[in-house]
Amino acid sequence: MGEEIRIEIESKNKGYPIFIGNSTSALIQKFIEENHKNKKVGIITDDNIKSLYENTISKSLNHLSPYLISIPAGEKNKTRETKERIEDMLLEKKYSRDTIIIAFGGGVIGDLAGFVASTYNRGISIIHVPTTLLAMVDSSIGGKTGVDTKYGKNLIGTIHQPDAVFIDLNFLNSLPKEEFLNGMSEIIKIAITSDKELFEFIEKNSKEILEKEENTLLYIIKRSIELKKEIIERDEEESGLRQTLNFGHTFGHAFENYSEYKIKHGFCISRGIAVESKISVLTENLKREEEKRIVSLLDKFSLPNKINEDINPNKIIDIMKVDKKTRNQKPRFVILKEIGRIKTKNKDFSFEIKEDIIKKAIETPK
Ligand code: NAD
Ligand code: ZN
Numbered sequence: 001m002g003e004e005i006r007i008e009i010e011s012k013n014k015g016y017p018i019f020i021g022n023s024t025s026a027l028i029q030k031f032i033e034e035n036h037k038n039k040k041v042g043i044i045t046d047d048n049i050k051s052l053y054e055n056t057i058s059k060s061l062n063h064l065s066p067y068l069i070s071i072p073a074g075e076k077n078k079t080r081e082t083k084e085r086i087e088d089m090l091l092e093k094k095y096s097r098d099t100i101i102i103a104f105g106g107g108v109i110g111d112l113a114g115f116v117a118s119t120y121n122r123g124i125s126i127i128h129v130p131t132t133l134l135a136m137v138d139s140s141i142g143g144k145t146g147v148d149t150k151y152g153k154n155l156i157g158t159i160h161q162p163d164a165v166f167i168d169l170n171f172l173n174s175l176p177k178e179e180f181l182n183g184m185s186e187i188i189k190i191a192i193t194s195d196k197e198l199f200e201f202i203e204k205n206s207k208e209i210l211e212k213e214e215n216t217l218l219y220i221i222k223r224s225i226e227l228k229k230e231i232i233e234r235d236e237e238e239s240g241l242r243q244t245l246n247f248g249h250t251f252g253h254a255f256e257n258y259s260e261y262k263i264k265h266g267f268c269i270s271r272g273i274a275v276e277s278k279i280s281v282l283t284e285n286l287k288r289e290e291e292k293r294i295v296s297l298l299d300k301f302s303l304p305n306k307i308n309e310d311i312n313p314n315k316i317i318d319i320m321k322v323d324k325k326t327r328n329q330k331p332r333f334v335i336l337k338e339i340g341r342i343k344t345k346n347k348d349f350s351f352e353i354k355e356d357i358i359k360k361a362i363e364t365p366k
Helices: 025-035 047-064 080-092 107-122 133-139 169-174 177-194 196-204 206-210 214-234 241-246 249-258 265-282 288-300 313-321 355-363
Strands: 005-009 016-021 040-046 067-071 099-105 125-130 147-149 152-156 164-168 336-338
Touching: 005 214, 016 214, 025 047, 025 125, 025 164, 040 047, 040 107, 047 067, 047 099, 067 080, 080 107, 080 147, 099 107, 107 125, 107 133, 107 147, 125 133, 133 177, 133 214, 164 169, 169 214, 177 196, 177 214, 177 241, 177 265, 177 288, 196 206, 196 214, 196 288, 206 214, 214 241, 241 249, 249 265, 249 313, 265 288, 265 336, 265 355, 313 355
Parallel strands: 016 164, 040 067, 040 099, 099 125, 125 164
Antiparallel strands: 005 016, 147 152
């Protein structure tokens, strides 16, 4: 691959560039030297990534003398306690406002480091170097930060836009297959709601994607980011259009909760995509053939889309009713008209669906 790709995110308060390439460390250095000269650099990562990439970091960013803070990997560490621990480490070393944080990892690190940066000394700069597919196309973009509590996921957090995002496809080579598929689920979701061409590209190139063929990956990552960019730029307050990103997530989130968070987000969302496509068919918006195409694409990536008979639909519906995106205890759904196009009506992008239809969609084989 030659030149890196640059996508600019525009935002009311602060825009930022996203660079996509396969040797980004030189770019990161240049960016810091040009924009954050003489600042101290703190890298926040997790133990898995540290053990894989510590040498790479020390080779490429050594002359910035970064302070490498590593936390144990996993969602269970995305907590207020971990945030406090990281803050104390920075304070202990007398890191001041003149600090730039590099979030080096998946979505857990991005959310946590973003939250730290947003409140440390009332807010310092951060750049994201996402290392999972999910973080590359989703969590590193849009500025949402946060931690989990015993009351629920992502309930405490801020919006803090990064100064830049650097995506290096090489990191995907060490990513376990399960994590790769987890990210594919979100890419497929955005293709289904917003871009038929991307959907067809993924259909035709599933083998190349699974083999991590560079140009193919580059295209789907770039396109997913452009689509998310379009959505977040047109709807910074999450008032309407941003709900598009929630397709598959009303059922998906409830199922994730029902499974007590033992099943990865992407594998709950793939089930959600199947159920919510079925709802789109049952409400006579989506053609049955299109639903079948969606399910067979999920199958190509071994993304689960069947709901076992021993699952209690009423329980899942009850969980949906208390979801934070619910209005008046009535679950709302993004509805497909066709692949690449969702239903909208009077600036509404999600719709209340009768309980018997939701139940039928869960119970009907896809
Ligand atoms: P993660 O950060 O836990 O990473 C998954 C696993 O992969 C971890 O064990 C990690 O150590 C390992 N890993 C990361 N990069 C690797 C690499 N290159 N090679 C080998 N192993 C690697 O999980 P995730 O799926 O990236 O992110 C999930 C989190 O993202 C959730 O907490 C979710 O709430 C959050 N999220 C945030 C937003 C947002 O807008 N802020 C959007 C979506 C998801
Ligand atoms: Zn999601």
